[in-house]
Amino acid sequence: MIDLHVIQAIRARWIRSGLLFFTILIIIRFFYLQILSIENFTRYSEANSVRRIPLTAARGQLLDANGVILVDNRPSYSLFAIPQKFLNDTIAVQLLMQLTGMRKKEVYNRLAAREIRPFHPVRILRDIDFETLTHVEENRESLPGLYVQVEPVRAYSDTIRASHILGYVGEANKKDLESSELHSLQMGDLVGKSGVEKAYDDVLRGTRGYRLSLVDAIGREVADYSNKEDILPVPGKNLQLTLLIDLQMRAEQLLHDLRGSIVVVDPQTGGILAMVSAPDFPLTVFARHLAPEVWNGLINDEDSPLLNRALQAQLPPGSVYKLVSSFAGFDQGVINSVDTLYCSGGFRIGRRRFPCWKEEGHGSMTFITAIAQSCNSYFYNLSQQLDISDWQKWGHLLGFGRIADIDVAQELPGLLPDKNYMDKKYGIGGWTSGQMANLIIGQGDLLVTPIQVAQLAMIIANKGRRERMHITGAVENGIGELQAYQWDSQQIDLPKSSIDLIIEGMKEAVQGKHGSATLARCPGIIVCGKTGSAQNPHGDSHAWFVGFAPMVNPRIAVAVVIENGGSGGAVAAPVAGALFRSFFKGAGNE
Amino acid sequence: MSDGSARSFDRQLLAGLALLLIVGLVALSSATYLLKSGDGLSVINRQLLWIGVGVAGAIFFSLTPLNIIRRLTLPGYLLSLFLLVFVLIAGHGPAGRWLVFAGISFQPAEAAKIASLLMLTSWLASREHRIGNGGTLTGAALIILLPFLLISMQPDLGTALVFIVLGLGMFFWIGVPGHWFLFGLIPIIGGALGFYQVLFFLLLLIILVTALWKRKYRRKLILIFCVFAASGWIVPHLWDSMPQYQKARITSFVGLNADVRGAAYQVIQSKIAIGSGGLAGKGFGKGTQTQLRFLPEHHTDFILSAFAEEFGFIGIILVIGLWMFVLWRCIRQAEHQDLLWNRFLIMGVSIIWGFQWMVNLCMVVGWAPVTGLPMPFFSYGGSAMVVNLCMAGLAVRRYDR
Structure with a gap:
């Protein structure tokens, strides 16, 4: 061998x-x-087992002028998933669809949004109800990489809606992400989409935090990874609005089932005390996952509930605008306190007779009675002695044809025709003094927004001082103190003695025997006001009221419009009256 | 040698094996640090129990006189074949690989390893003077093929493959000429490389160039070229023409798990576990991959990944070093023993251990498909532990002076 x-x-x-x-x-x-390769594999290992859970910061609260919470936060359960663990698991996706009633496309859209960062959790569904939560927890083993997290979501007051002012929040879209500062926003974050929520989003949003958590292979949290490395979210700052919740509530009641707007301003500060655009919508529909049907319903509604009419409805002002025309008349010395005009129920300009609203005529009219009774003839007469550019100048000075630049939302400027506009539209010489007569009484091409009319009320109440109108009064700084926002103000030089006469006319309109706005009276308070019934091609006249109270040291200025509501004196004035009564009952003894 | 008792024991091998067993236990208790078992007994306690049984077996196999072992060989082999048949009929467990006897479940395939090894050794040793002739080799092939076929039918190709490798290895050890093996390998390599066209053509080219250059081997090389080219062409085409369900059957038979994604996941998690261990590891019971169950089978097939995660490169070098020592020592003994039976037996044990060791290592680092071959002395599993310890008992026997 x-x-x-x-x-x-x-x-x-x-x-x-x-x-x-x-x-x-x-x-x-x-x-x-x-x-x-240790660095690589260590990273993978940590990506496997250490989950960086984003902690959503609570948005700041919105408070009314007295500190009553209008918009708050409440805890909610959100479903998150790690795309890497979830995306390829068709059984898990199927199960998730069953449990939540989501569509396949929705689920995949959510997951695919994070394709670049496969270990970064993605919010699948926000604010799930308790039943869904229970189902998900029961099926935890079959849903790898899925977890539930408590997140703050918006909770709204049930006494007021104020949908247009407060605004709703929604998930950041591509545009939001692009315009945000680096990394301050991520896909799926909530941002303000309208109203105060949008205008003050950077103040309200707060800063996202992170928690590091150790998870096992099926995604259960086992322990905290290291508390030291956690970053707590910084809640957004609270904002104190100038709104008065009682007045806002009353205003909303008054416009219930109507189409129109109310703007109430504190003339001393320019702060908006109440602002309603009717019809409106409940903000709560935006707090949860917004179903497409609901959204389409809102968009396609004929009365456009999403439109903030107070800022965006451009309407003819009707007789309300006689106040503006009066300033031009005084400035040009065309009218004064003593000259009278005889109203026979109409006024002849050229070959055409322009009717006053009172067919039998007002008789002999001074400026004050003309304002109080809203005599058209008086102003037709004025129109023949006024150049359009002087008239336009005063409209512009008093804020028409341009935005009031309120701190929320997009306003529309209205339309204040000047000579160029008229020449362009009707041709040079193609428009007549008849058109001027219409403009002077707030008809014709002239369009205004309710906020501009409220601004006019404020300027008159302040005898020329224009406070910048705003909704946000103060921001809460980090240590719980309120810091007031500073808003600019500006003095408009009004023609001598004109303002007192105009105010006197407005007082007579409400308080006088023959006034057109007597329904706006408020017991114990001298109210000044002016009505308007603006003819328009869409049906009944728009009923307007503009005014303020009390006459001395005014505390509240109001603009009311009820679209196609009829006569201002009969429809808008009582609404204003109710607002005055509500305001002075609640705040009269301060 | 008269009574067939061992004269002495290989102390160095004994020490090496004892160390391996201890490190294996450390690995297992670290990997199962947080693992809770259903019935109170922890994984580590169960493993200790099996080691107790195994050590008893090892003592039996190291002390029993050779003639008694020889007398028991054939009945043992036949019994193991019977059990393999029986398990096909009445098997338990996930793939029907288990037999339950008196409340204890075990895998007949593991028992078949030692039984077949003893049978093969006895057969070859008894044909001392006709070692290379066809009858001897046919008999040896039969001894190996019977358990191989029965185990493949379970199906458990990973374990079955151990028998093939044992047979081939023993043929190599008894001196079957090298080119027989090479020639047998050619269609296998060709068929496999046929799926990787670049490599395949490169190798064809090399053979062709060599054939043209080396006049002396031209005929053989041209034959090799033809067989290689034919197999490399036929196998992939055959594969492509197969219906999907047949492919699935074959992949699952070959041990490329039917759940390919699951297997890939295991390998990825295994590599993450190993890679994140670094030089010194994450510490006893502190491997996140292992403890948080990202690593599947962390106490059986992938125990080395868990060990690498928790004890790092240093730990792995220690394990590889210990294994090298044990295998080296076995080969040395196989080479230097006088008793032919002992030479064959120790080499057989080395082949069984060495093959499983290599395949398991390749599997955890992602070089081999997930075949389910456990790491001897490390992976949790009663039958394998007992059988491995019994083989260790045989391997430490010495007869020379």
């Missing part, structure tokens, strides 16, 4: 060489994996 021993000696050498070769290779492999 020498032979076999010799052969086996050679074979043993082969075997040993093979063994050595393999050992060297495998050691190199382990060296490569454990020493050269």
